[in-house]
Amino acid sequence: MSEKNETVIALLGQPNSGKSTLFNALTGLKQHVGNWPGKTVEKREGYFEHGGQKYKVVDLPGSYSLSASSDEEIITRDYIAGGLADVVCILADSSQLERSLYMLADYVGINVPCFLLLNMCDVAEEQGQKIAIAALEEKLAIPAVLFSAPEAKNYGAFYGALARAVSEKKRLDASALDKKYSEIAAYGKIKALLPADLMPGFSPVWLAAKAVEGDGPVCAKIRAALAAAGEEETRQAFEAAMASVSGTTAEHRGVLLTGARKFAWIDDLLRDTVTKPAQEHALSKSDRLFTHRIWGKPAVIITVLLGLIASFIPALPFMALGMGLGALNAPVRELLTGAGCPLLLTSLISDVFIRSLGFIVQMLGFVFGVTLVFGLLEEIGIMARISYVFDNTMSKLGLQGKSVMPFLVSFGCTMGGAAGTRVIDNWGQKVLTIALAWAVPCGATWAVVPMLATVWFGAGAPLVIAAILAIMILHMWLTSKIFGRLLVKPADRQGMIMELPPYHKPKWAALFRYVLGRTKDTFFRVLRVVLLVAFLFWLLSFSASGRIEDSLLYIVGTAIEPFTKLFGLSWQTFMAFVASSIGKEGAIGVLSTIFSGSGAVNFGTVMGETANAANLNELLLASVGKPEALAFILAVTFNMPCIVALAATYQETHSAKWTAIIAAYYTVGALILACIAYHIGLLLW
Amino acid sequence: MKKLADLTPNASGVISAINGDNRFVNRVTAIGLTPGSRVTVIKNDQNRPLLVYSRDTMIALNRTECKGIEVEEESSGGAR
Numbered sequence: 001m002s003e004k005n006e007t008v009i010a011l012l013g014q015p016n017s018g019k020s021t022l023f024n025a026l027t028g029l030k031q032h033v034g035n036w037p038g039k040t041v042e043k044r045e046g047y048f049e050h051g052g053q054k055y056k057v058v059d060l061p062g063s064y065s066l067s068a069s070s071d072e073e074i075i076t077r078d079y080i081a082g083g084l085a086d087v088v089c090i091l092a093d094s095s096q097l098e099r100s101l102y103m104l105a106d107y108v109g110i111n112v113p114c115f116l117l118l119n120m121c122d123v124a125e126e127q128g129q130k131i132a133i134a135a136l137e138e139k140l141a142i143p144a145v146l147f148s149a150p151e152a153k154n155y156g157a158f159y160g161a162l163a164r165a166v167s168e169k170k171r172l173d174a175s176a177l178d179k180k181y182s183e184i185a186a187y188g189k190i191k192a193l194l195p196a197d198l199m200p201g202f203s204p205v206w207l208a209a210k211a212v213e214g215d216g217p218v219c220a221k222i223r224a225a226l227a228a229a230g231e232e233e234t235r236q237a238f239e240a241a242m243a244s245v246s247g248t249t250a251e252h253r254g255v256l257l258t259g260a261r262k263f264a265w266i267d268d269l270l271r272d273t274v275t276k277p278a279q280e281h282a283l284s285k286s287d288r289l290f291t292h293r294i295w296g297k298p299a300v301i302i303t304v305l306l307g308l309i310a311s312f313i314p315a316l317p318f319m320a321l322g323m324g325l326g327a328l329n330a331p332v333r334e335l336l337t338g339a340g341c342p343l344l345l346t347s348l349i350s351d352v353f354i355r356s357l358g359f360i361v362q363m364l365g366f367v368f369g370v371t372l373v374f375g376l377l378e379e380i381g382i383m384a385r386i387s388y389v390f391d392n393t394m395s396k397l398g399l400q401g402k403s404v405m406p407f408l409v410s411f412g413c414t415m416g417g418a419a420g421t422r423v424i425d426n427w428g429q430k431v432l433t434i435a436l437a438w439a440v441p442c443g444a445t446w447a448v449v450p451m452l453a454t455v456w457f458g459a460g461a462p463l464v465i466a467a468i469l470a471i472m473i474l475h476m477w478l479t480s481k482i483f484g485r486l487l488v489k490p491a492d493r494q495g496m497i498m499e500l501p502p503y504h505k506p507k508w509a510a511l512f513r514y515v516l517g518r519t520k521d522t523f524f525r526v527l528r529v530v531l532l533v534a535f536l537f538w539l540l541s542f543s544a545s546g547r548i549e550d551s552l553l554y555i556v557g558t559a560i561e562p563f564t565k566l567f568g569l570s571w572q573t574f575m576a577f578v579a580s581s582i583g584k585e586g587a588i589g590v591l592s593t594i595f596s597g598s599g600a601v602n603f604g605t606v607m608g609e610t611a612n613a614a615n616l617n618e619l620l621l622a623s624v625g626k627p628e629a630l631a632f633i634l635a636v637t638f639n640m641p642c643i644v645a646l647a648a649t650y651q652e653t654h655s656a657k658w659t660a661i662i663a664a665y666y667t668v669g670a671l672i673l674a675c676i677a678y679h680i681g682l683l684l685w
Numbered sequence: 686m687k688k689l690a691d692l693t694p695n696a697s698g699v700i701s702a703i704n705g706d707n708r709f710v711n712r713v714t715a716i717g718l719t720p721g722s723r724v725t726v727i728k729n730d731q732n733r734p735l736l737v738y739s740r741d742t743m744i745a746l747n748r749t750e751c752k753g754i755e756v757e758e759e760s761s762g763g764a765r
Contacts, residue, residue: 014715064711064712064716065711065715067715069708069711095741096740096741097741098717098740098742099716099739099741102714102715102716213711214707250701250720250721255707256710256714256719256720259719260720260721263719263740279741281727281743283728291730291733387745388734388745391733391734391747392733392734392748395747495734495748495749496745496747497709497713497716497744497745497746498744498745499742499745500743
């Protein structure tokens with residue numbers, strides 16, 4: 001029990017066991033997302049009350065077992081053994097018990113009270129399975145409950161099992177599996193020589209089995225304890241036992257020996273408790289389409305695109321709201337000026353606060369839509385099919401098949417793409433996906449760049465667009481090479497080993513609550529970053545006199561012009577380039593203001609809210625040559641997408657360091673591209 | 686003895702050996718593939734993961750990864 005008199009429940013289950021759905025259904029909006037201390041693994045905690053008792057729910061990271069082969073698994077083990085949870089809720093998929101009880105089998109021998117939740121019992125029922133839950137409970141000696149999230153009546157059974165687990169504090173019966181493990185000679189020998197109280201929370205059964213498996217942390221502990229005790233004979237006996245299970249064949253490899261026993265234990269458990277008709281394993285109609293050698297990819301892409309189009313419907317109110325907020329700007333400005341408010345403050349409120357807020361709310365619609373659609377695709381089971389179809393392509397970039405989704409979304413909005421990386425369960429691959437998604441030109445880029453290209457290159461504009469797409473692919477490939485090794489460990493680069501779960505009906509209520517929570521979370525986190533960056537830029541561009549020559553931006557811009565000329569950019573285009581890191585639309589606004597001499601570049605210009613000069617095209621053609629124009633267009637396209645994307649990147653990665661690295665990389669990269677384009681342009685024209 | 690990836694669609698076999706580093710073997714075990722367990726190949730297309738069925742579960746396996754899985758092929762028509 002934690003200090004706040006809460007009962008702490010930890011949720012443990014393999015991916016696709018419905019763990020996240022249960023977590024969202026239990027805790028609703030009372031969630032907190034952070035990082036596990038010292039690790040890059042996301043930590044999700046939530047709260048709920050039932051029958052006057054407060055509960056804290058900890059969603060343990062998704063993993064397939066309790067071995068020590070990933071950060072997620074080590075965190076899970078350490079958390080359970082650390083005694084912070086009052087009870088562990090172990091989830092299994094009722095429709096695939098033979099396989100999904102593996103987590104329970106791997107838990108046998110851990111001394112923390114637990115109960116078993118057989119999720120998705122509705123699917124099992126449809127398959128004609130009958131599960132004798134009372135008999136199962138008796139065999140395991142812990143509470144067990146049949147469950148399917150969408151039915152309200154099930155929660156009664158869940159709370160009942162939870163209450164029993166908490167009050168009775170029952171441990172899983174380890175005797176049956178212990179007997180099976182004892183068939184392995186080394187297991188008995190190791191168990192006999194284990195020092196007492198080696199790792200609190202873990203019984204000798206669990207520790208000896210893990211030692212047989214060659215588990216790094218457990219073996220290290222045993223060796224250290226034996227060395228400290230100074231009993232040379234015991235130490236040699238341990239090493240001899242270990243040697244007998246460190247071979248490569250099925251008879252001499254510890255992991256395979258215990259694995260076979262665990263599944264034998266599961267088979268025993270299910271023998272008299274579950275009856276089921278022979279299972280059909282032919283592919284369903286939709287799976288025949290999704291896994292098709294030729295039609296699979298188009299089918300996936302069309303599914304995602306249709307989903308995204310549908311997601312615009314919930315996004316529309318956000319956009320209207322955001323624009324409404326933007327429209328408030330002028331009246332508020334007048335009101336403040338009328339009330340005698342100093343210019344500095346008026347400008348700060350209207351240019352920084354209201355505009356940023358409107359900007360974020362507009363984009364938030366994408367986050368809401370993308371989170372909803374991706375969450376839905378994942379719950380139904382389509383996400384796993386997407387992974388399958390794109391596994392081969394994406395693994396070339398060091399990514400999972402799912403990474404294709406954020407890339408597609410980024411053609412619309414990079415912030416949505418970043419939010420979509422939530423479905424990628426490995427942190428390094430998540431960051432790498434975001435880093436690559438930044439290279440995908442977003443909707444705003446497509447609104448700005450073709451127009452600019454037409455001004456200078458007329459009929460040649462499509463060539464510029466084609467070049468941009470080619471550079472995008474090259475950029476993504478190069479970026480994956482540069483960051484890949486740092487972000488994705490070779491061990492995490494292993495290809496797909498995952499189940500394609502049966503299709504499930506979506507749990508709408510839980511899904512919506514989750515999406516709302518996530519959107520709210522994104523809003524507040526993003527707001528902080530955006531306000532900070534907007535404020536800094538506002539300071540740079542503020543001019544008390546209203547004349548551009550009095551702003552810091554001008555002073556700095558003209559001072560470093562000799563330097564920016566290396567990239568082909570004059571101080572004017574460089575300033576527009578800087579503005580494009582805030583928002584792409586800003587680039588045109590800034591150029592228009594500077595070249596038409598129509599007043600100060602303020603934050604409003606940068607947000608693209610100033611009407612452009614009517615003769616902008618002629619002004620641009622007269623002032624900027626073709627090589628500089630090409631350099632400028634490429635620099636704007638491959639610059640950081642916008643401040644909101646930057647903030648969303650921080651929100652998803654939880655890493656200020658990596659957010660800064662990616663931002664700096666893109667700024668420098670854009671300038672290098674500009675430099676190359678400029679010099680090629682000089683040769684051409 | 687055959688490699689799992691050499692089975693044709695609809696062929697079944699019993700796993701006889703799993704080779705690879707501990708991490709790989711752990712992962713494969715946790716998803717239900719152990720020596721002695723029976724697998725049926727569902728799909729085996731070039732440039733796609735291998736699709737197999739085992740313990741009530743459809744499993745996708747990356748081609749390079751599953752080189753270490755060997756099977757004893759069952760004669761056709763050996764469905765249970």
